[in-house]
Amino acid sequence: MQLIKKITTYSNAENLLDKFLADKVKRYGQMRNFDFGNIEKNFVSGLSPAINKRIISEHQIASKLLQNFKYTDVEKFIEQLCWRTYWKGYLEHYSQIWDSYVKDLEALERDVDLAAAINAKTGIKCFDHWVEELIETGHLHNHSRMWFASIWVFTLELPWQLGASFFMENLLDADCASNTLSWRWVSGLHTKGKNYLASPSNIKKFTGQRFEPIGQLATEAKPITTDDYSGSYIHSEKVNKVKDIQCYMIHENDLSHEQIPNCEFLLIQKYNFGMIERSAIVKKFIDDALKNLQVEIKKGSPAKIVFFTFDERKKLKAFIEKNKISKIYSSYPTVGPIEKELEDLFTVLTVKHEYLLSAWDQLFWPYTSKGYFKLRTKIPAILNTLFTKKELDA
Numbered sequence: 001m002q003l004i005k006k007i008t009t010y011s012n013a014e015n016l017l018d019k020f021l022a023d024k025v026k027r028y029g030q031m032r033n034f035d036f037g038n039i040e041k042n043f044v045s046g047l048s049p050a051i052n053k054r055i056i057s058e059h060q061i062a063s064k065l066l067q068n069f070k071y072t073d074v075e076k077f078i079e080q081l082c083w084r085t086y087w088k089g090y091l092e093h094y095s096q097i098w099d100s101y102v103k104d105l106e107a108l109e110r111d112v113d114l115a116a117a118i119n120a121k122t123g124i125k126c127f128d129h130w131v132e133e134l135i136e137t138g139h140l141h142n143h144s145r146m147w148f149a150s151i152w153v154f155t156l157e158l159p160w161q162l163g164a165s166f167f168m169e170n171l172l173d174a175d176c177a178s179n180t181l182s183w184r185w186v187s188g189l190h191t192k193g194k195n196y197l198a199s200p201s202n203i204k205k206f207t208g209q210r211f212e213p214i215g216q217l218a219t220e221a222k223p224i225t226t227d228d229y230s231g232s233y234i235h236s237e238k239v240n241k242v243k244d245i246q247c248y249m250i251h252e253n254d255l256s257h258e259q260i261p262n263c264e265f266l267l268i269q270k271y272n273f274g275m276i277e278r279s280a281i282v283k284k285f286i287d288d289a290l291k292n293l294q295v296e297i298k299k300g301s302p303a304k305i306v307f308f309t310f311d312e313r314k315k316l317k318a319f320i321e322k323n324k325i326s327k328i329y330s331s332y333p334t335v336g337p338i339e340k341e342l343e344d345l346f347t348v349l350t351v352k353h354e355y356l357l358s359a360w361d362q363l364f365w366p367y368t369s370k371g372y373f374k375l376r377t378k379i380p381a382i383l384n385t386l387f388t389k390k391e392l393d394a
Contacts, residue, residue, distance in 0.1 A: 007050040008050075008055065008285060008288040008289040008292050009055065009289075009292045009293075010296075013047060013055050013056035014060075016047060016050075017056065020045040020046070021065070021068060021069075024045075025045075025065075025074055026069075026074075028044075028074075028076055029077070032044065032077075033143050035141035035143050035144050035207055035208075036210075037208075042141055044141065044142070047061070048084075049285060051081075051084065051173070052178075053252065053253065053286070054254045054255055054256040054259075055255050055293075058084070058085060059258070059359065059360045062078060062387070065078060071383070082364065082376070082379055084177075085364045086364075086372050087177040088177040088365070089364060089375075090368045091181060092177075092234075092235060092365055092368070093231040093232065094229045094231050094369075095335045096229045096230075098177075098180060100227060101180050104161045105161050105162070108161060110162070114162055117131070117158060119131070120132050122156065124151060124216050124217075126147070127148060130144050135279070138170060138171060138279065138285065139171070139173075145167070145182070146196055147198040147202075148163075149182070149187075150186055150196050150198035150217075151198055153186060153187050153224070154195075154197060154198075160187045161183075163183055164180055165277075167179050168277075169277050170278075170281075172281065172282055174282075175334070176335055176336035177334065177335065188224055191371065195221045197221050198217055200216075231369050233369065235332070235357055235365060238332065238356065238362070240259075240359045240362060241356070242329060242354070245263040245329050246264050246326070246327065247264065247266075247267065248260065248265070248266055248267070248303075248329050249266075249328050249329070249342075250267065250293070250297075250330070250331075251269045251342065252272060252273060252289075252290060252338065253334060253338045254332075256358075257293075257296070258358075259331045259356065259358065261329070262303075263303050265305075265323065266303040266304070266306070267306050267328070268297065268305060268307050269308060270308060272290070273338060273341060294307070310341050313345060313349070316345075317348065317349050325351060326352060327353065328354075329356060330342070330355055330356070331355065332356065360386065363385060363386065364382060
């Protein structure tokens with residue numbers, strides 16, 4: 001599992017991608033649902049924490065895929081890559097879902113049943129194993145996450161919001177959209193009337209016979225209610241490039257080399273945002289990624305670099321005023337606590353700001369307001385827009 005913790009630089013993430021493409025990508029569609037208990041044995045890339053922070057971006061991964069394979073040979077992996085894009089885009093259309101989730105968390109009680117679940121004391125061997133694996137490594141196979149969430153909601157009858165919060169605290173790749181909406185999907189709230197009910201036979205098959213919780217799991221899913229949310233999309237006018245940028249800000253939600261422009265001043269987040277409840281493993285991963293990016297930028301950027309924290313607002317404000325900075329650009333952080341903190345920060349700084357949206361998100365997000373199938377049908381055409389025909393036909 002050390003493998004997944006080392007991908008805090010682009011070069012390491014690219015090396016892991018190259019290894020995945022050489023060894024596993026062609027069997028991904030056939031084997032991706034199997035969890036053999038070890039990321040080296042599983043047919044997954046292990047790149048999700050790096051993709052989440054855009055240490056390596058979806059655009060970069062898709063480009064390499066299409067330079068080396070026919071689209072049809074890697075279609076399943078590209079579709080899975082686009083699931084995270086779909087979740088992120090969907091939450092941009094329905095940001096009230098995140099606000100409701102946060103309010104629910106504040107109101108929910110934490111009781112002995114919750115304590116048993118998060119301390120691996122349920123007596124359900126597979127579930128308790130996944131709790132321990134998650135806490136120890138910061139990782140769970142995607143299929144195991146689905147089983148875990150199903151058992152949490154329908155067998156243990158715990159609120160989905162508390163399960164989502166437990167994942168947010170411990171998963172290296174947790175982001176507000178993918179995590180929250182995936183838990184809602186399992187619970188039957190994303191696609192109304194359609195939930196995910198884990199079964200002993202399915203767990204046995206896809207864990208390579210390691211677990212079979214016969215007689216321990218719920219056999220039917222009790223319906224859960226939710227509010228209806230109206231969608232709105234506010235990113236149509238966002239651009240991904242601007243000329244003559246004076247000041248650019250880098251935050252932990254986008255550590256991509258692609259997005260950093262030439263500018264006079266670079267404001268770089270110094271370490272992880274401490275107001276988010278996260279495990280020591282997750283904090284270290286973010287801190288290492290930030291530190292590595294800071295080192296790389298200092299090697300090659302002529303810009304004046306300033307490291308900032310969200311609690312040093314007076315110091316940052318003084319720097320901005322001293323250098324007559326009139327506007328700060330930054331990559332769009334997506335719905336969640338980093339976006340909220342940045343908005344509060346810019347208000348205190350009394351400076352104009354503009355978010356830049358990646359070309360990938362610009363093209364995909366408009367198709368994420370409904371079910372994933374609507375987006376999936378658009379993937380080839382969007383990739384054709386992003387890349388040359390030569391790359392698609394290689």
